[in-house]
Amino acid sequence: MSQDELDELVASSDTGARTPAGWVGMTILVVAFLWSAFQIWIASPLPFMLNWGILNDTDARSIHLAFAMFLAYLAYPAERSPVQLALAVAVPVVLTYLFIQGGPAGGAWWILPIGAAVIVAILLGSPKNWVPPWEWAMALVSVAAALYLYVYYDQIAMRIGKPITQDLVISVIGLMLLLEVTRRALGPALMIVASLFLVYTFLGPVMPEIIAHKGNSLSEVANHQWITTEGVFGIALGVSTSFVFLFVLFGALLDKAGAGNYFIQVAFSLMGHMRGGPAKAAVVSSAMTGLISGSSIANVVTTGTFTIPLMKRVGFSSEKAGAVEVASSVNGQIMPPVMGAAAFLMVEYVGIPYFEVVKTAVIPATISYIALVYIVHLEAMKTGMKGLPRAYEPSPLLRRLVGFVFGVMVICILSLLVYYGMGWIRPAFGAAAGYVIFAALVAVYIALLWVGSREEPLQIDDPNAEITQLPLPGPTVRSGLYFLLPVVVLIWALMVDRLSPGLSAFWATAFMIFILLTQRPLMMMLRGEDQTGNRSMGASFGAGVSDLVDGMIAGARNMIGIGIATATAGIIVGAVSQTGVGSALADVVEVLSGGNLMAILLLTAVLSLILGMGLPTTANYIVVSALLAPVIVTLGQQNGLIVPLIAVHLFVFYFGIMADVTPPVGLASFAAAAVSGGDPIKTGVVAFFYSLRTALLPFLFIFNTDLLLIDVGWVQGIFVFITATVAMLLFAAATQGWFLTRSNILETVALLLIAFTIFRPGFWMDMVAPPWHDMPPAQLEQALEEAPVGQPFRLVIAGLNDVGDPVEFRVQMPVPEGATGVDRLAALGLTTVTNGEEILVDDVAFDSPAQQAGLDWDQKILLVRAPNPAPSKYWMYIPAFTLLALVVWMQRRRIGPDEPAGRPVAA
Structure with a gap:
């Protein structure tokens, strides 16, 4: 096209x-x-x-x-x-x-x-x-x-x-x-x-x-x-009115200022020289664009117009080039802080702060992008691709290492200075703190503009023109560092000052408007280009005003579909609340699944894919969360799966956006095929294959909520991120059939087994050392007294569902502090009464752990499941990494002169 x-x-x-x-x-x-x-x-x-x-x-x-x-x-x-x-x-x-x-x-x-x-x-x-x-x-x-x-x-x-x-x-x-x-x-x-x-x-x-x-x-x-x-x-x-519009407008203004081209150029300067470099740059630039974009189709066309022809030039077929762009662009919808507006909807639907939504979503999204870069690398290794030519020779290893460490130290020091500096500003200056912070931002902005003015302006390249060499990373990065300031303002307001999403987006947008109006005149002054008086300065200011007007119009036009989609999705939500179809759908899924947990999740995933076909991301999430999130919660409780509500919402959201990839209605795949000239159905099939890692993550974080950083400290969070990334790379290697060299069937199965073990070590440890032991309801107080404080404690309950039908379900609560079982029962807010051989819930304190877990008066306690002392589940990593070492040894034996393309090459 x-x-x-x-x-x-x-x-x-x-x-x-x-x-x-x-x-x-x-x-x-x-x-x-x-x-x-x-x-x-x-x-x-x-x-x-x-x-x-x-x-x-x-x-x-x-x-x-x-x-x-x-x-x-x-x-x-x-x-x-x-x-x-x-x-x-x-x-x-x-x-x-x-x-x-x-x-x-x-x-x-x-x-x-x-x-x-x-x-x-x-x-x-x-x-x-x-x-x-x-x-x-x-x-x-x-x-x-x-x-x-x-x-x-x-x-x-x-x-x-x-x-x-x-x-x-x-x-x-x-x-x-x-x-x-x-x-x-x-x-x-x-x-x-x-x-x-x-x-x-x-x-x-x-x-x-x-x-x-x-x-x-x-x-x-x-x-x-x-x-x-x-x-x-x-x-x-x-949510569309209060939050989403401002974020879409912010993204449109940022793009009008030139940030979109800046992100693409930076990605290519840093990664274009690697094996399959344009594809890796496409992944990174799509990730950066996805931070501010609300549309996977616009993301495909915006970055794909430049990246797809370059991917084809280094050896990717039309379908694979389009599929890489689709997989990376659609994943922009799962990348905080915007997440295609779903993040703000989750705040309302789940009832947790915005910061918590971002925290839970960041590790799966980051891992997914790292794995996609690795998939591209494996594709390049399979066919012996080369990168694009670059204008400099790489530094020695020691110089790179020193530069990296120095850069990290500078970033850490600046971060600490900004954090504690702005922390002192508010109490020191009181009501005037806002003006002081704005003055500091302006000073940093002018300083970064001066840095950018020392470099040549970035041009929008023609993707079909011959590339003799890649741009230098240093000058390219320095030329637009000031574009990051509005993003810093946004993230600071959201996560440090903890302002509402709407007010945070307003301040970021206001600063973005300031940049649009001033960047051209200030850049002229700093470059010494204003030699003819006020006429040139006025013209550059007028160009900034024109960009602002165009950005305002573009932001509003980008919002038309989202505004209509949220309103129409409201019809579906209203029908669900008026008819109680959610409970009926849970019954349908339960009948079809036979109560099997994995079957429930698979059915829900398929229904999310079907409902998401042809729908924009925002409407997609509204529909699938209104219909299917309660299904997983209800049936999970009845069948022993107890997960936080945010994990369930992320589960249905991930599979909802997969519909943008999946044929026959994968809109993003059709858009990519229009750019690449490939077959749209084949592009969608390959993109779905590349997106298997995204489809795997929801199942993993449903069973292992550590991936969502729920009740996880910073040290453990870093450990979870590293191990989960390793596991996802091994999964990608298994699905691609290539690790250090081409994998045989046994090595592929071994890699899948290792990846699963690293992702969910508790699955095997629970077989070795069961995590629970069952006790009769009459021993509830004794079980509580013997259980370690803070450990999960489960009860099997018989009660009534929302429509009055009898149902059995599980509840989980942490064991509270208390000297005796009676004290701990009171700390849970739970009062029981004995009726013959039955133990009934007599009272539940308002807003207590017992009420939050779903307990209510007159329910019957059928079983107490007390935690067992068990070894750490991470002991399972020892056999997993031993098997990995065996796979590495087997593959390295096969790498030799007969397989030059298989020899591991630095990415």
């Missing part, structure tokens, strides 16, 4: 493929700019300082959705497709049902003209180069429906649960227009899923028994989905 065609591909999926000329096109740009300005305003402290323009959450969500729907109708043309014809048939059937259900006497006559108008609009479709009158009408009516909650907020608050006809009319119009704009902006997948959930809400009584429910009336559904904050205007849209 040409660059224009690639830009259109990204636009059609992320920003809207319609950019009409004239006043209509200008309207789109102006509204997009105003949306960004509105989001910056509500995220800033200015409304509270000026006591003007303060909006509550519902008002902000209403305006946010109005902007998104208006821009979506103008920017996304309606494509003619079989789905369009199916809608023209389905809508009258559904509306007739609703009309009969409501009845003419019940005021449901208004459904018919609304339905007729929507059917006509669907059938007419729309061109790509202009906006027809009926689409203007749909855009303006959708704005009115979205703003209904803002305009009539006080009246709606007075009649909660008692919607009037006006509420129902607006709700039906809003839902239909939202579903139609979802089809335009995001494709039919999410629209169809949301529509099916709406149909399920109405037709509960006629569903199969296992998923049947009482059904809901038109009034109940319309009120729940549109008038309250349980459906469309729920948590997902709230």
Whole structure:
């Protein structure tokens, strides 16, 4: 594809493929700019300082959705497709049902003209180069429906649960227009899923028994989905309004400033000379871009336009080059701090601080990227690839080592100075501390600009041009170090000052705006280029203003799909809460799995893949977490698997994003194939094979939560990171069939066994020394008294589930401090009573460990599982590394003159 065609591909999926000329096109740009300005305003402290323009959450969500729907109708043309014809048939059937259900006497006559108008609009479709009158009408009516909650907020608050006809009319119009704009902006997948959930809400009584429910009336559904904050205007849209927009805008501004090109150039200067260097650079640059990007497709096209042709030049096939880019770009969605907006949704859904979400996600994401670099290295070794030429000879080993140690020392010293320096600033300067910190940042910014001004400006290279040599790493890195300052501000605000994600993104965005406006004039001054007076300075400042406006518009257009996706996903969340389908889905999975833990996880993974097909990352996570996270928690407790909720959410999220890779709907694979010229299905298959390491990680951290740094100290955390990285590299070597040289079947099996043992040493140790011993419920106090403090302590409980059906499940609590078993039982907040031979829960203290574990009054304790004293599970590393040494010895024996490509070469 040409660059224009690639830009259109990204636009059609992320920003809207319609950019009409004239006043209509200008309207789109102006509204997009105003949306960004509105989001910056509500995220800033200015409304509270000026006591003007303060909006509550519902008002902000209403305006946010109005902007998104208006821009979506103008920017996304309606494509003619079989789905369009199916809608023209389905809508009258559904509306007739609703009309009969409501009845003419019940005021449901208004459904018919609304339905007729929507059917006509669907059938007419729309061109790509202009906006027809009926689409203007749909855009303006959708704005009115979205703003209904803002305009009539006080009246709606007075009649909660008692919607009037006006509420129902607006709700039906809003839902239909939202579903139609979802089809335009995001494709039919999410629209169809949301529509099916709406149909399920109405037709509960006629569903199969296992998923049947009482059904809901038109009034109940319309009120729940549109008038309250349980459906469309729920948590997902709230997160999009409060957090996600600012992070997407921040990424767009950073890219406009030139950071995207800087990341790519740095990656190539550092890694381009290695075996398969362009592919390794693609992985690293995609990881850096993924830090700020919310779209795997945009990531593929942004970095892939440059990296894929270079990968093909050094020997990768079209499919493998595209697959490397897909695997690395999609993984950007699991890399903190943004995680495709899922990190902020997890804060709301799981109920833990943002810092904890980042901490749990960082090791799996980092390991996944390290393993992908290693996979690329193995592919290069298989075919004897070379790197790109570089402009310098490598330093001697000693000089490299000294330079590395010196660099680490400088970074550590600077980090300590900044941390403790800023720690003293706040108490020392009080209210003025913010100004002092800003002045310090400006000073560092100017210093880094001066460093960058000593180097040649980075140019955007032509990937199809001949490369005679790679850029020098030192000058390339130094030329844009100031791009890291806004990221530092963001991470500092989030993790040190512990500000809210929205406020943190605001301060980072504000500093990014400052850089955009000043980097060109200041760089001219520092380079001594301003020789003609104020005219050149004014022109450079004007260019910065133009970049700022373009970045504001780009940020808003990038958010159209996310805003629509979160609103539509809210329909699914609302249907789940209104019908209780989550419990029904748990029953379905339990029946299909037969209660087997691994089967439960595999089924959940497959369902997450299916539900994620064709959905953007944000909507993807909302859907799979609402439907499937409770399934793992519920069935896991019943079958002895007790894991933190954050681990479950990460599990479904990982498999949800895998749908961007997996054929036949892997959107990122199609985008990469468009760049590489390869077959999209083959590209997706290879990318899925490369992504097996990402698919393996969720299973590992479900069973070994050490990988998520849950209840793990820093020393143990470093140990876990090192061992898990080694295990993942061995797994990658096994799946690639190449370690030091080509592996035979026995060596591949051995490597898989070693990797599994390092990842989960407790699996084998539990067979040698069982971690639990069972005791009757009557000995609960004795078991508590004998157990070591801090060790996990389990109870098998019989009680009722959410719908009143009897169920058995396990709970786990840490053994608390206490002199006796009675004291420890009290410290847990648990009171029991003996009823004949049964031990019942008599009382559970509010917010106690017992309540948090899921215990409630009148439950029956069936079994006490007390911890056994056991040797460390890490003893299993001894046989694992012994077997690894044997594999290394066997492979080194085979490396010789007959296998020159197999000889290990420095990466």
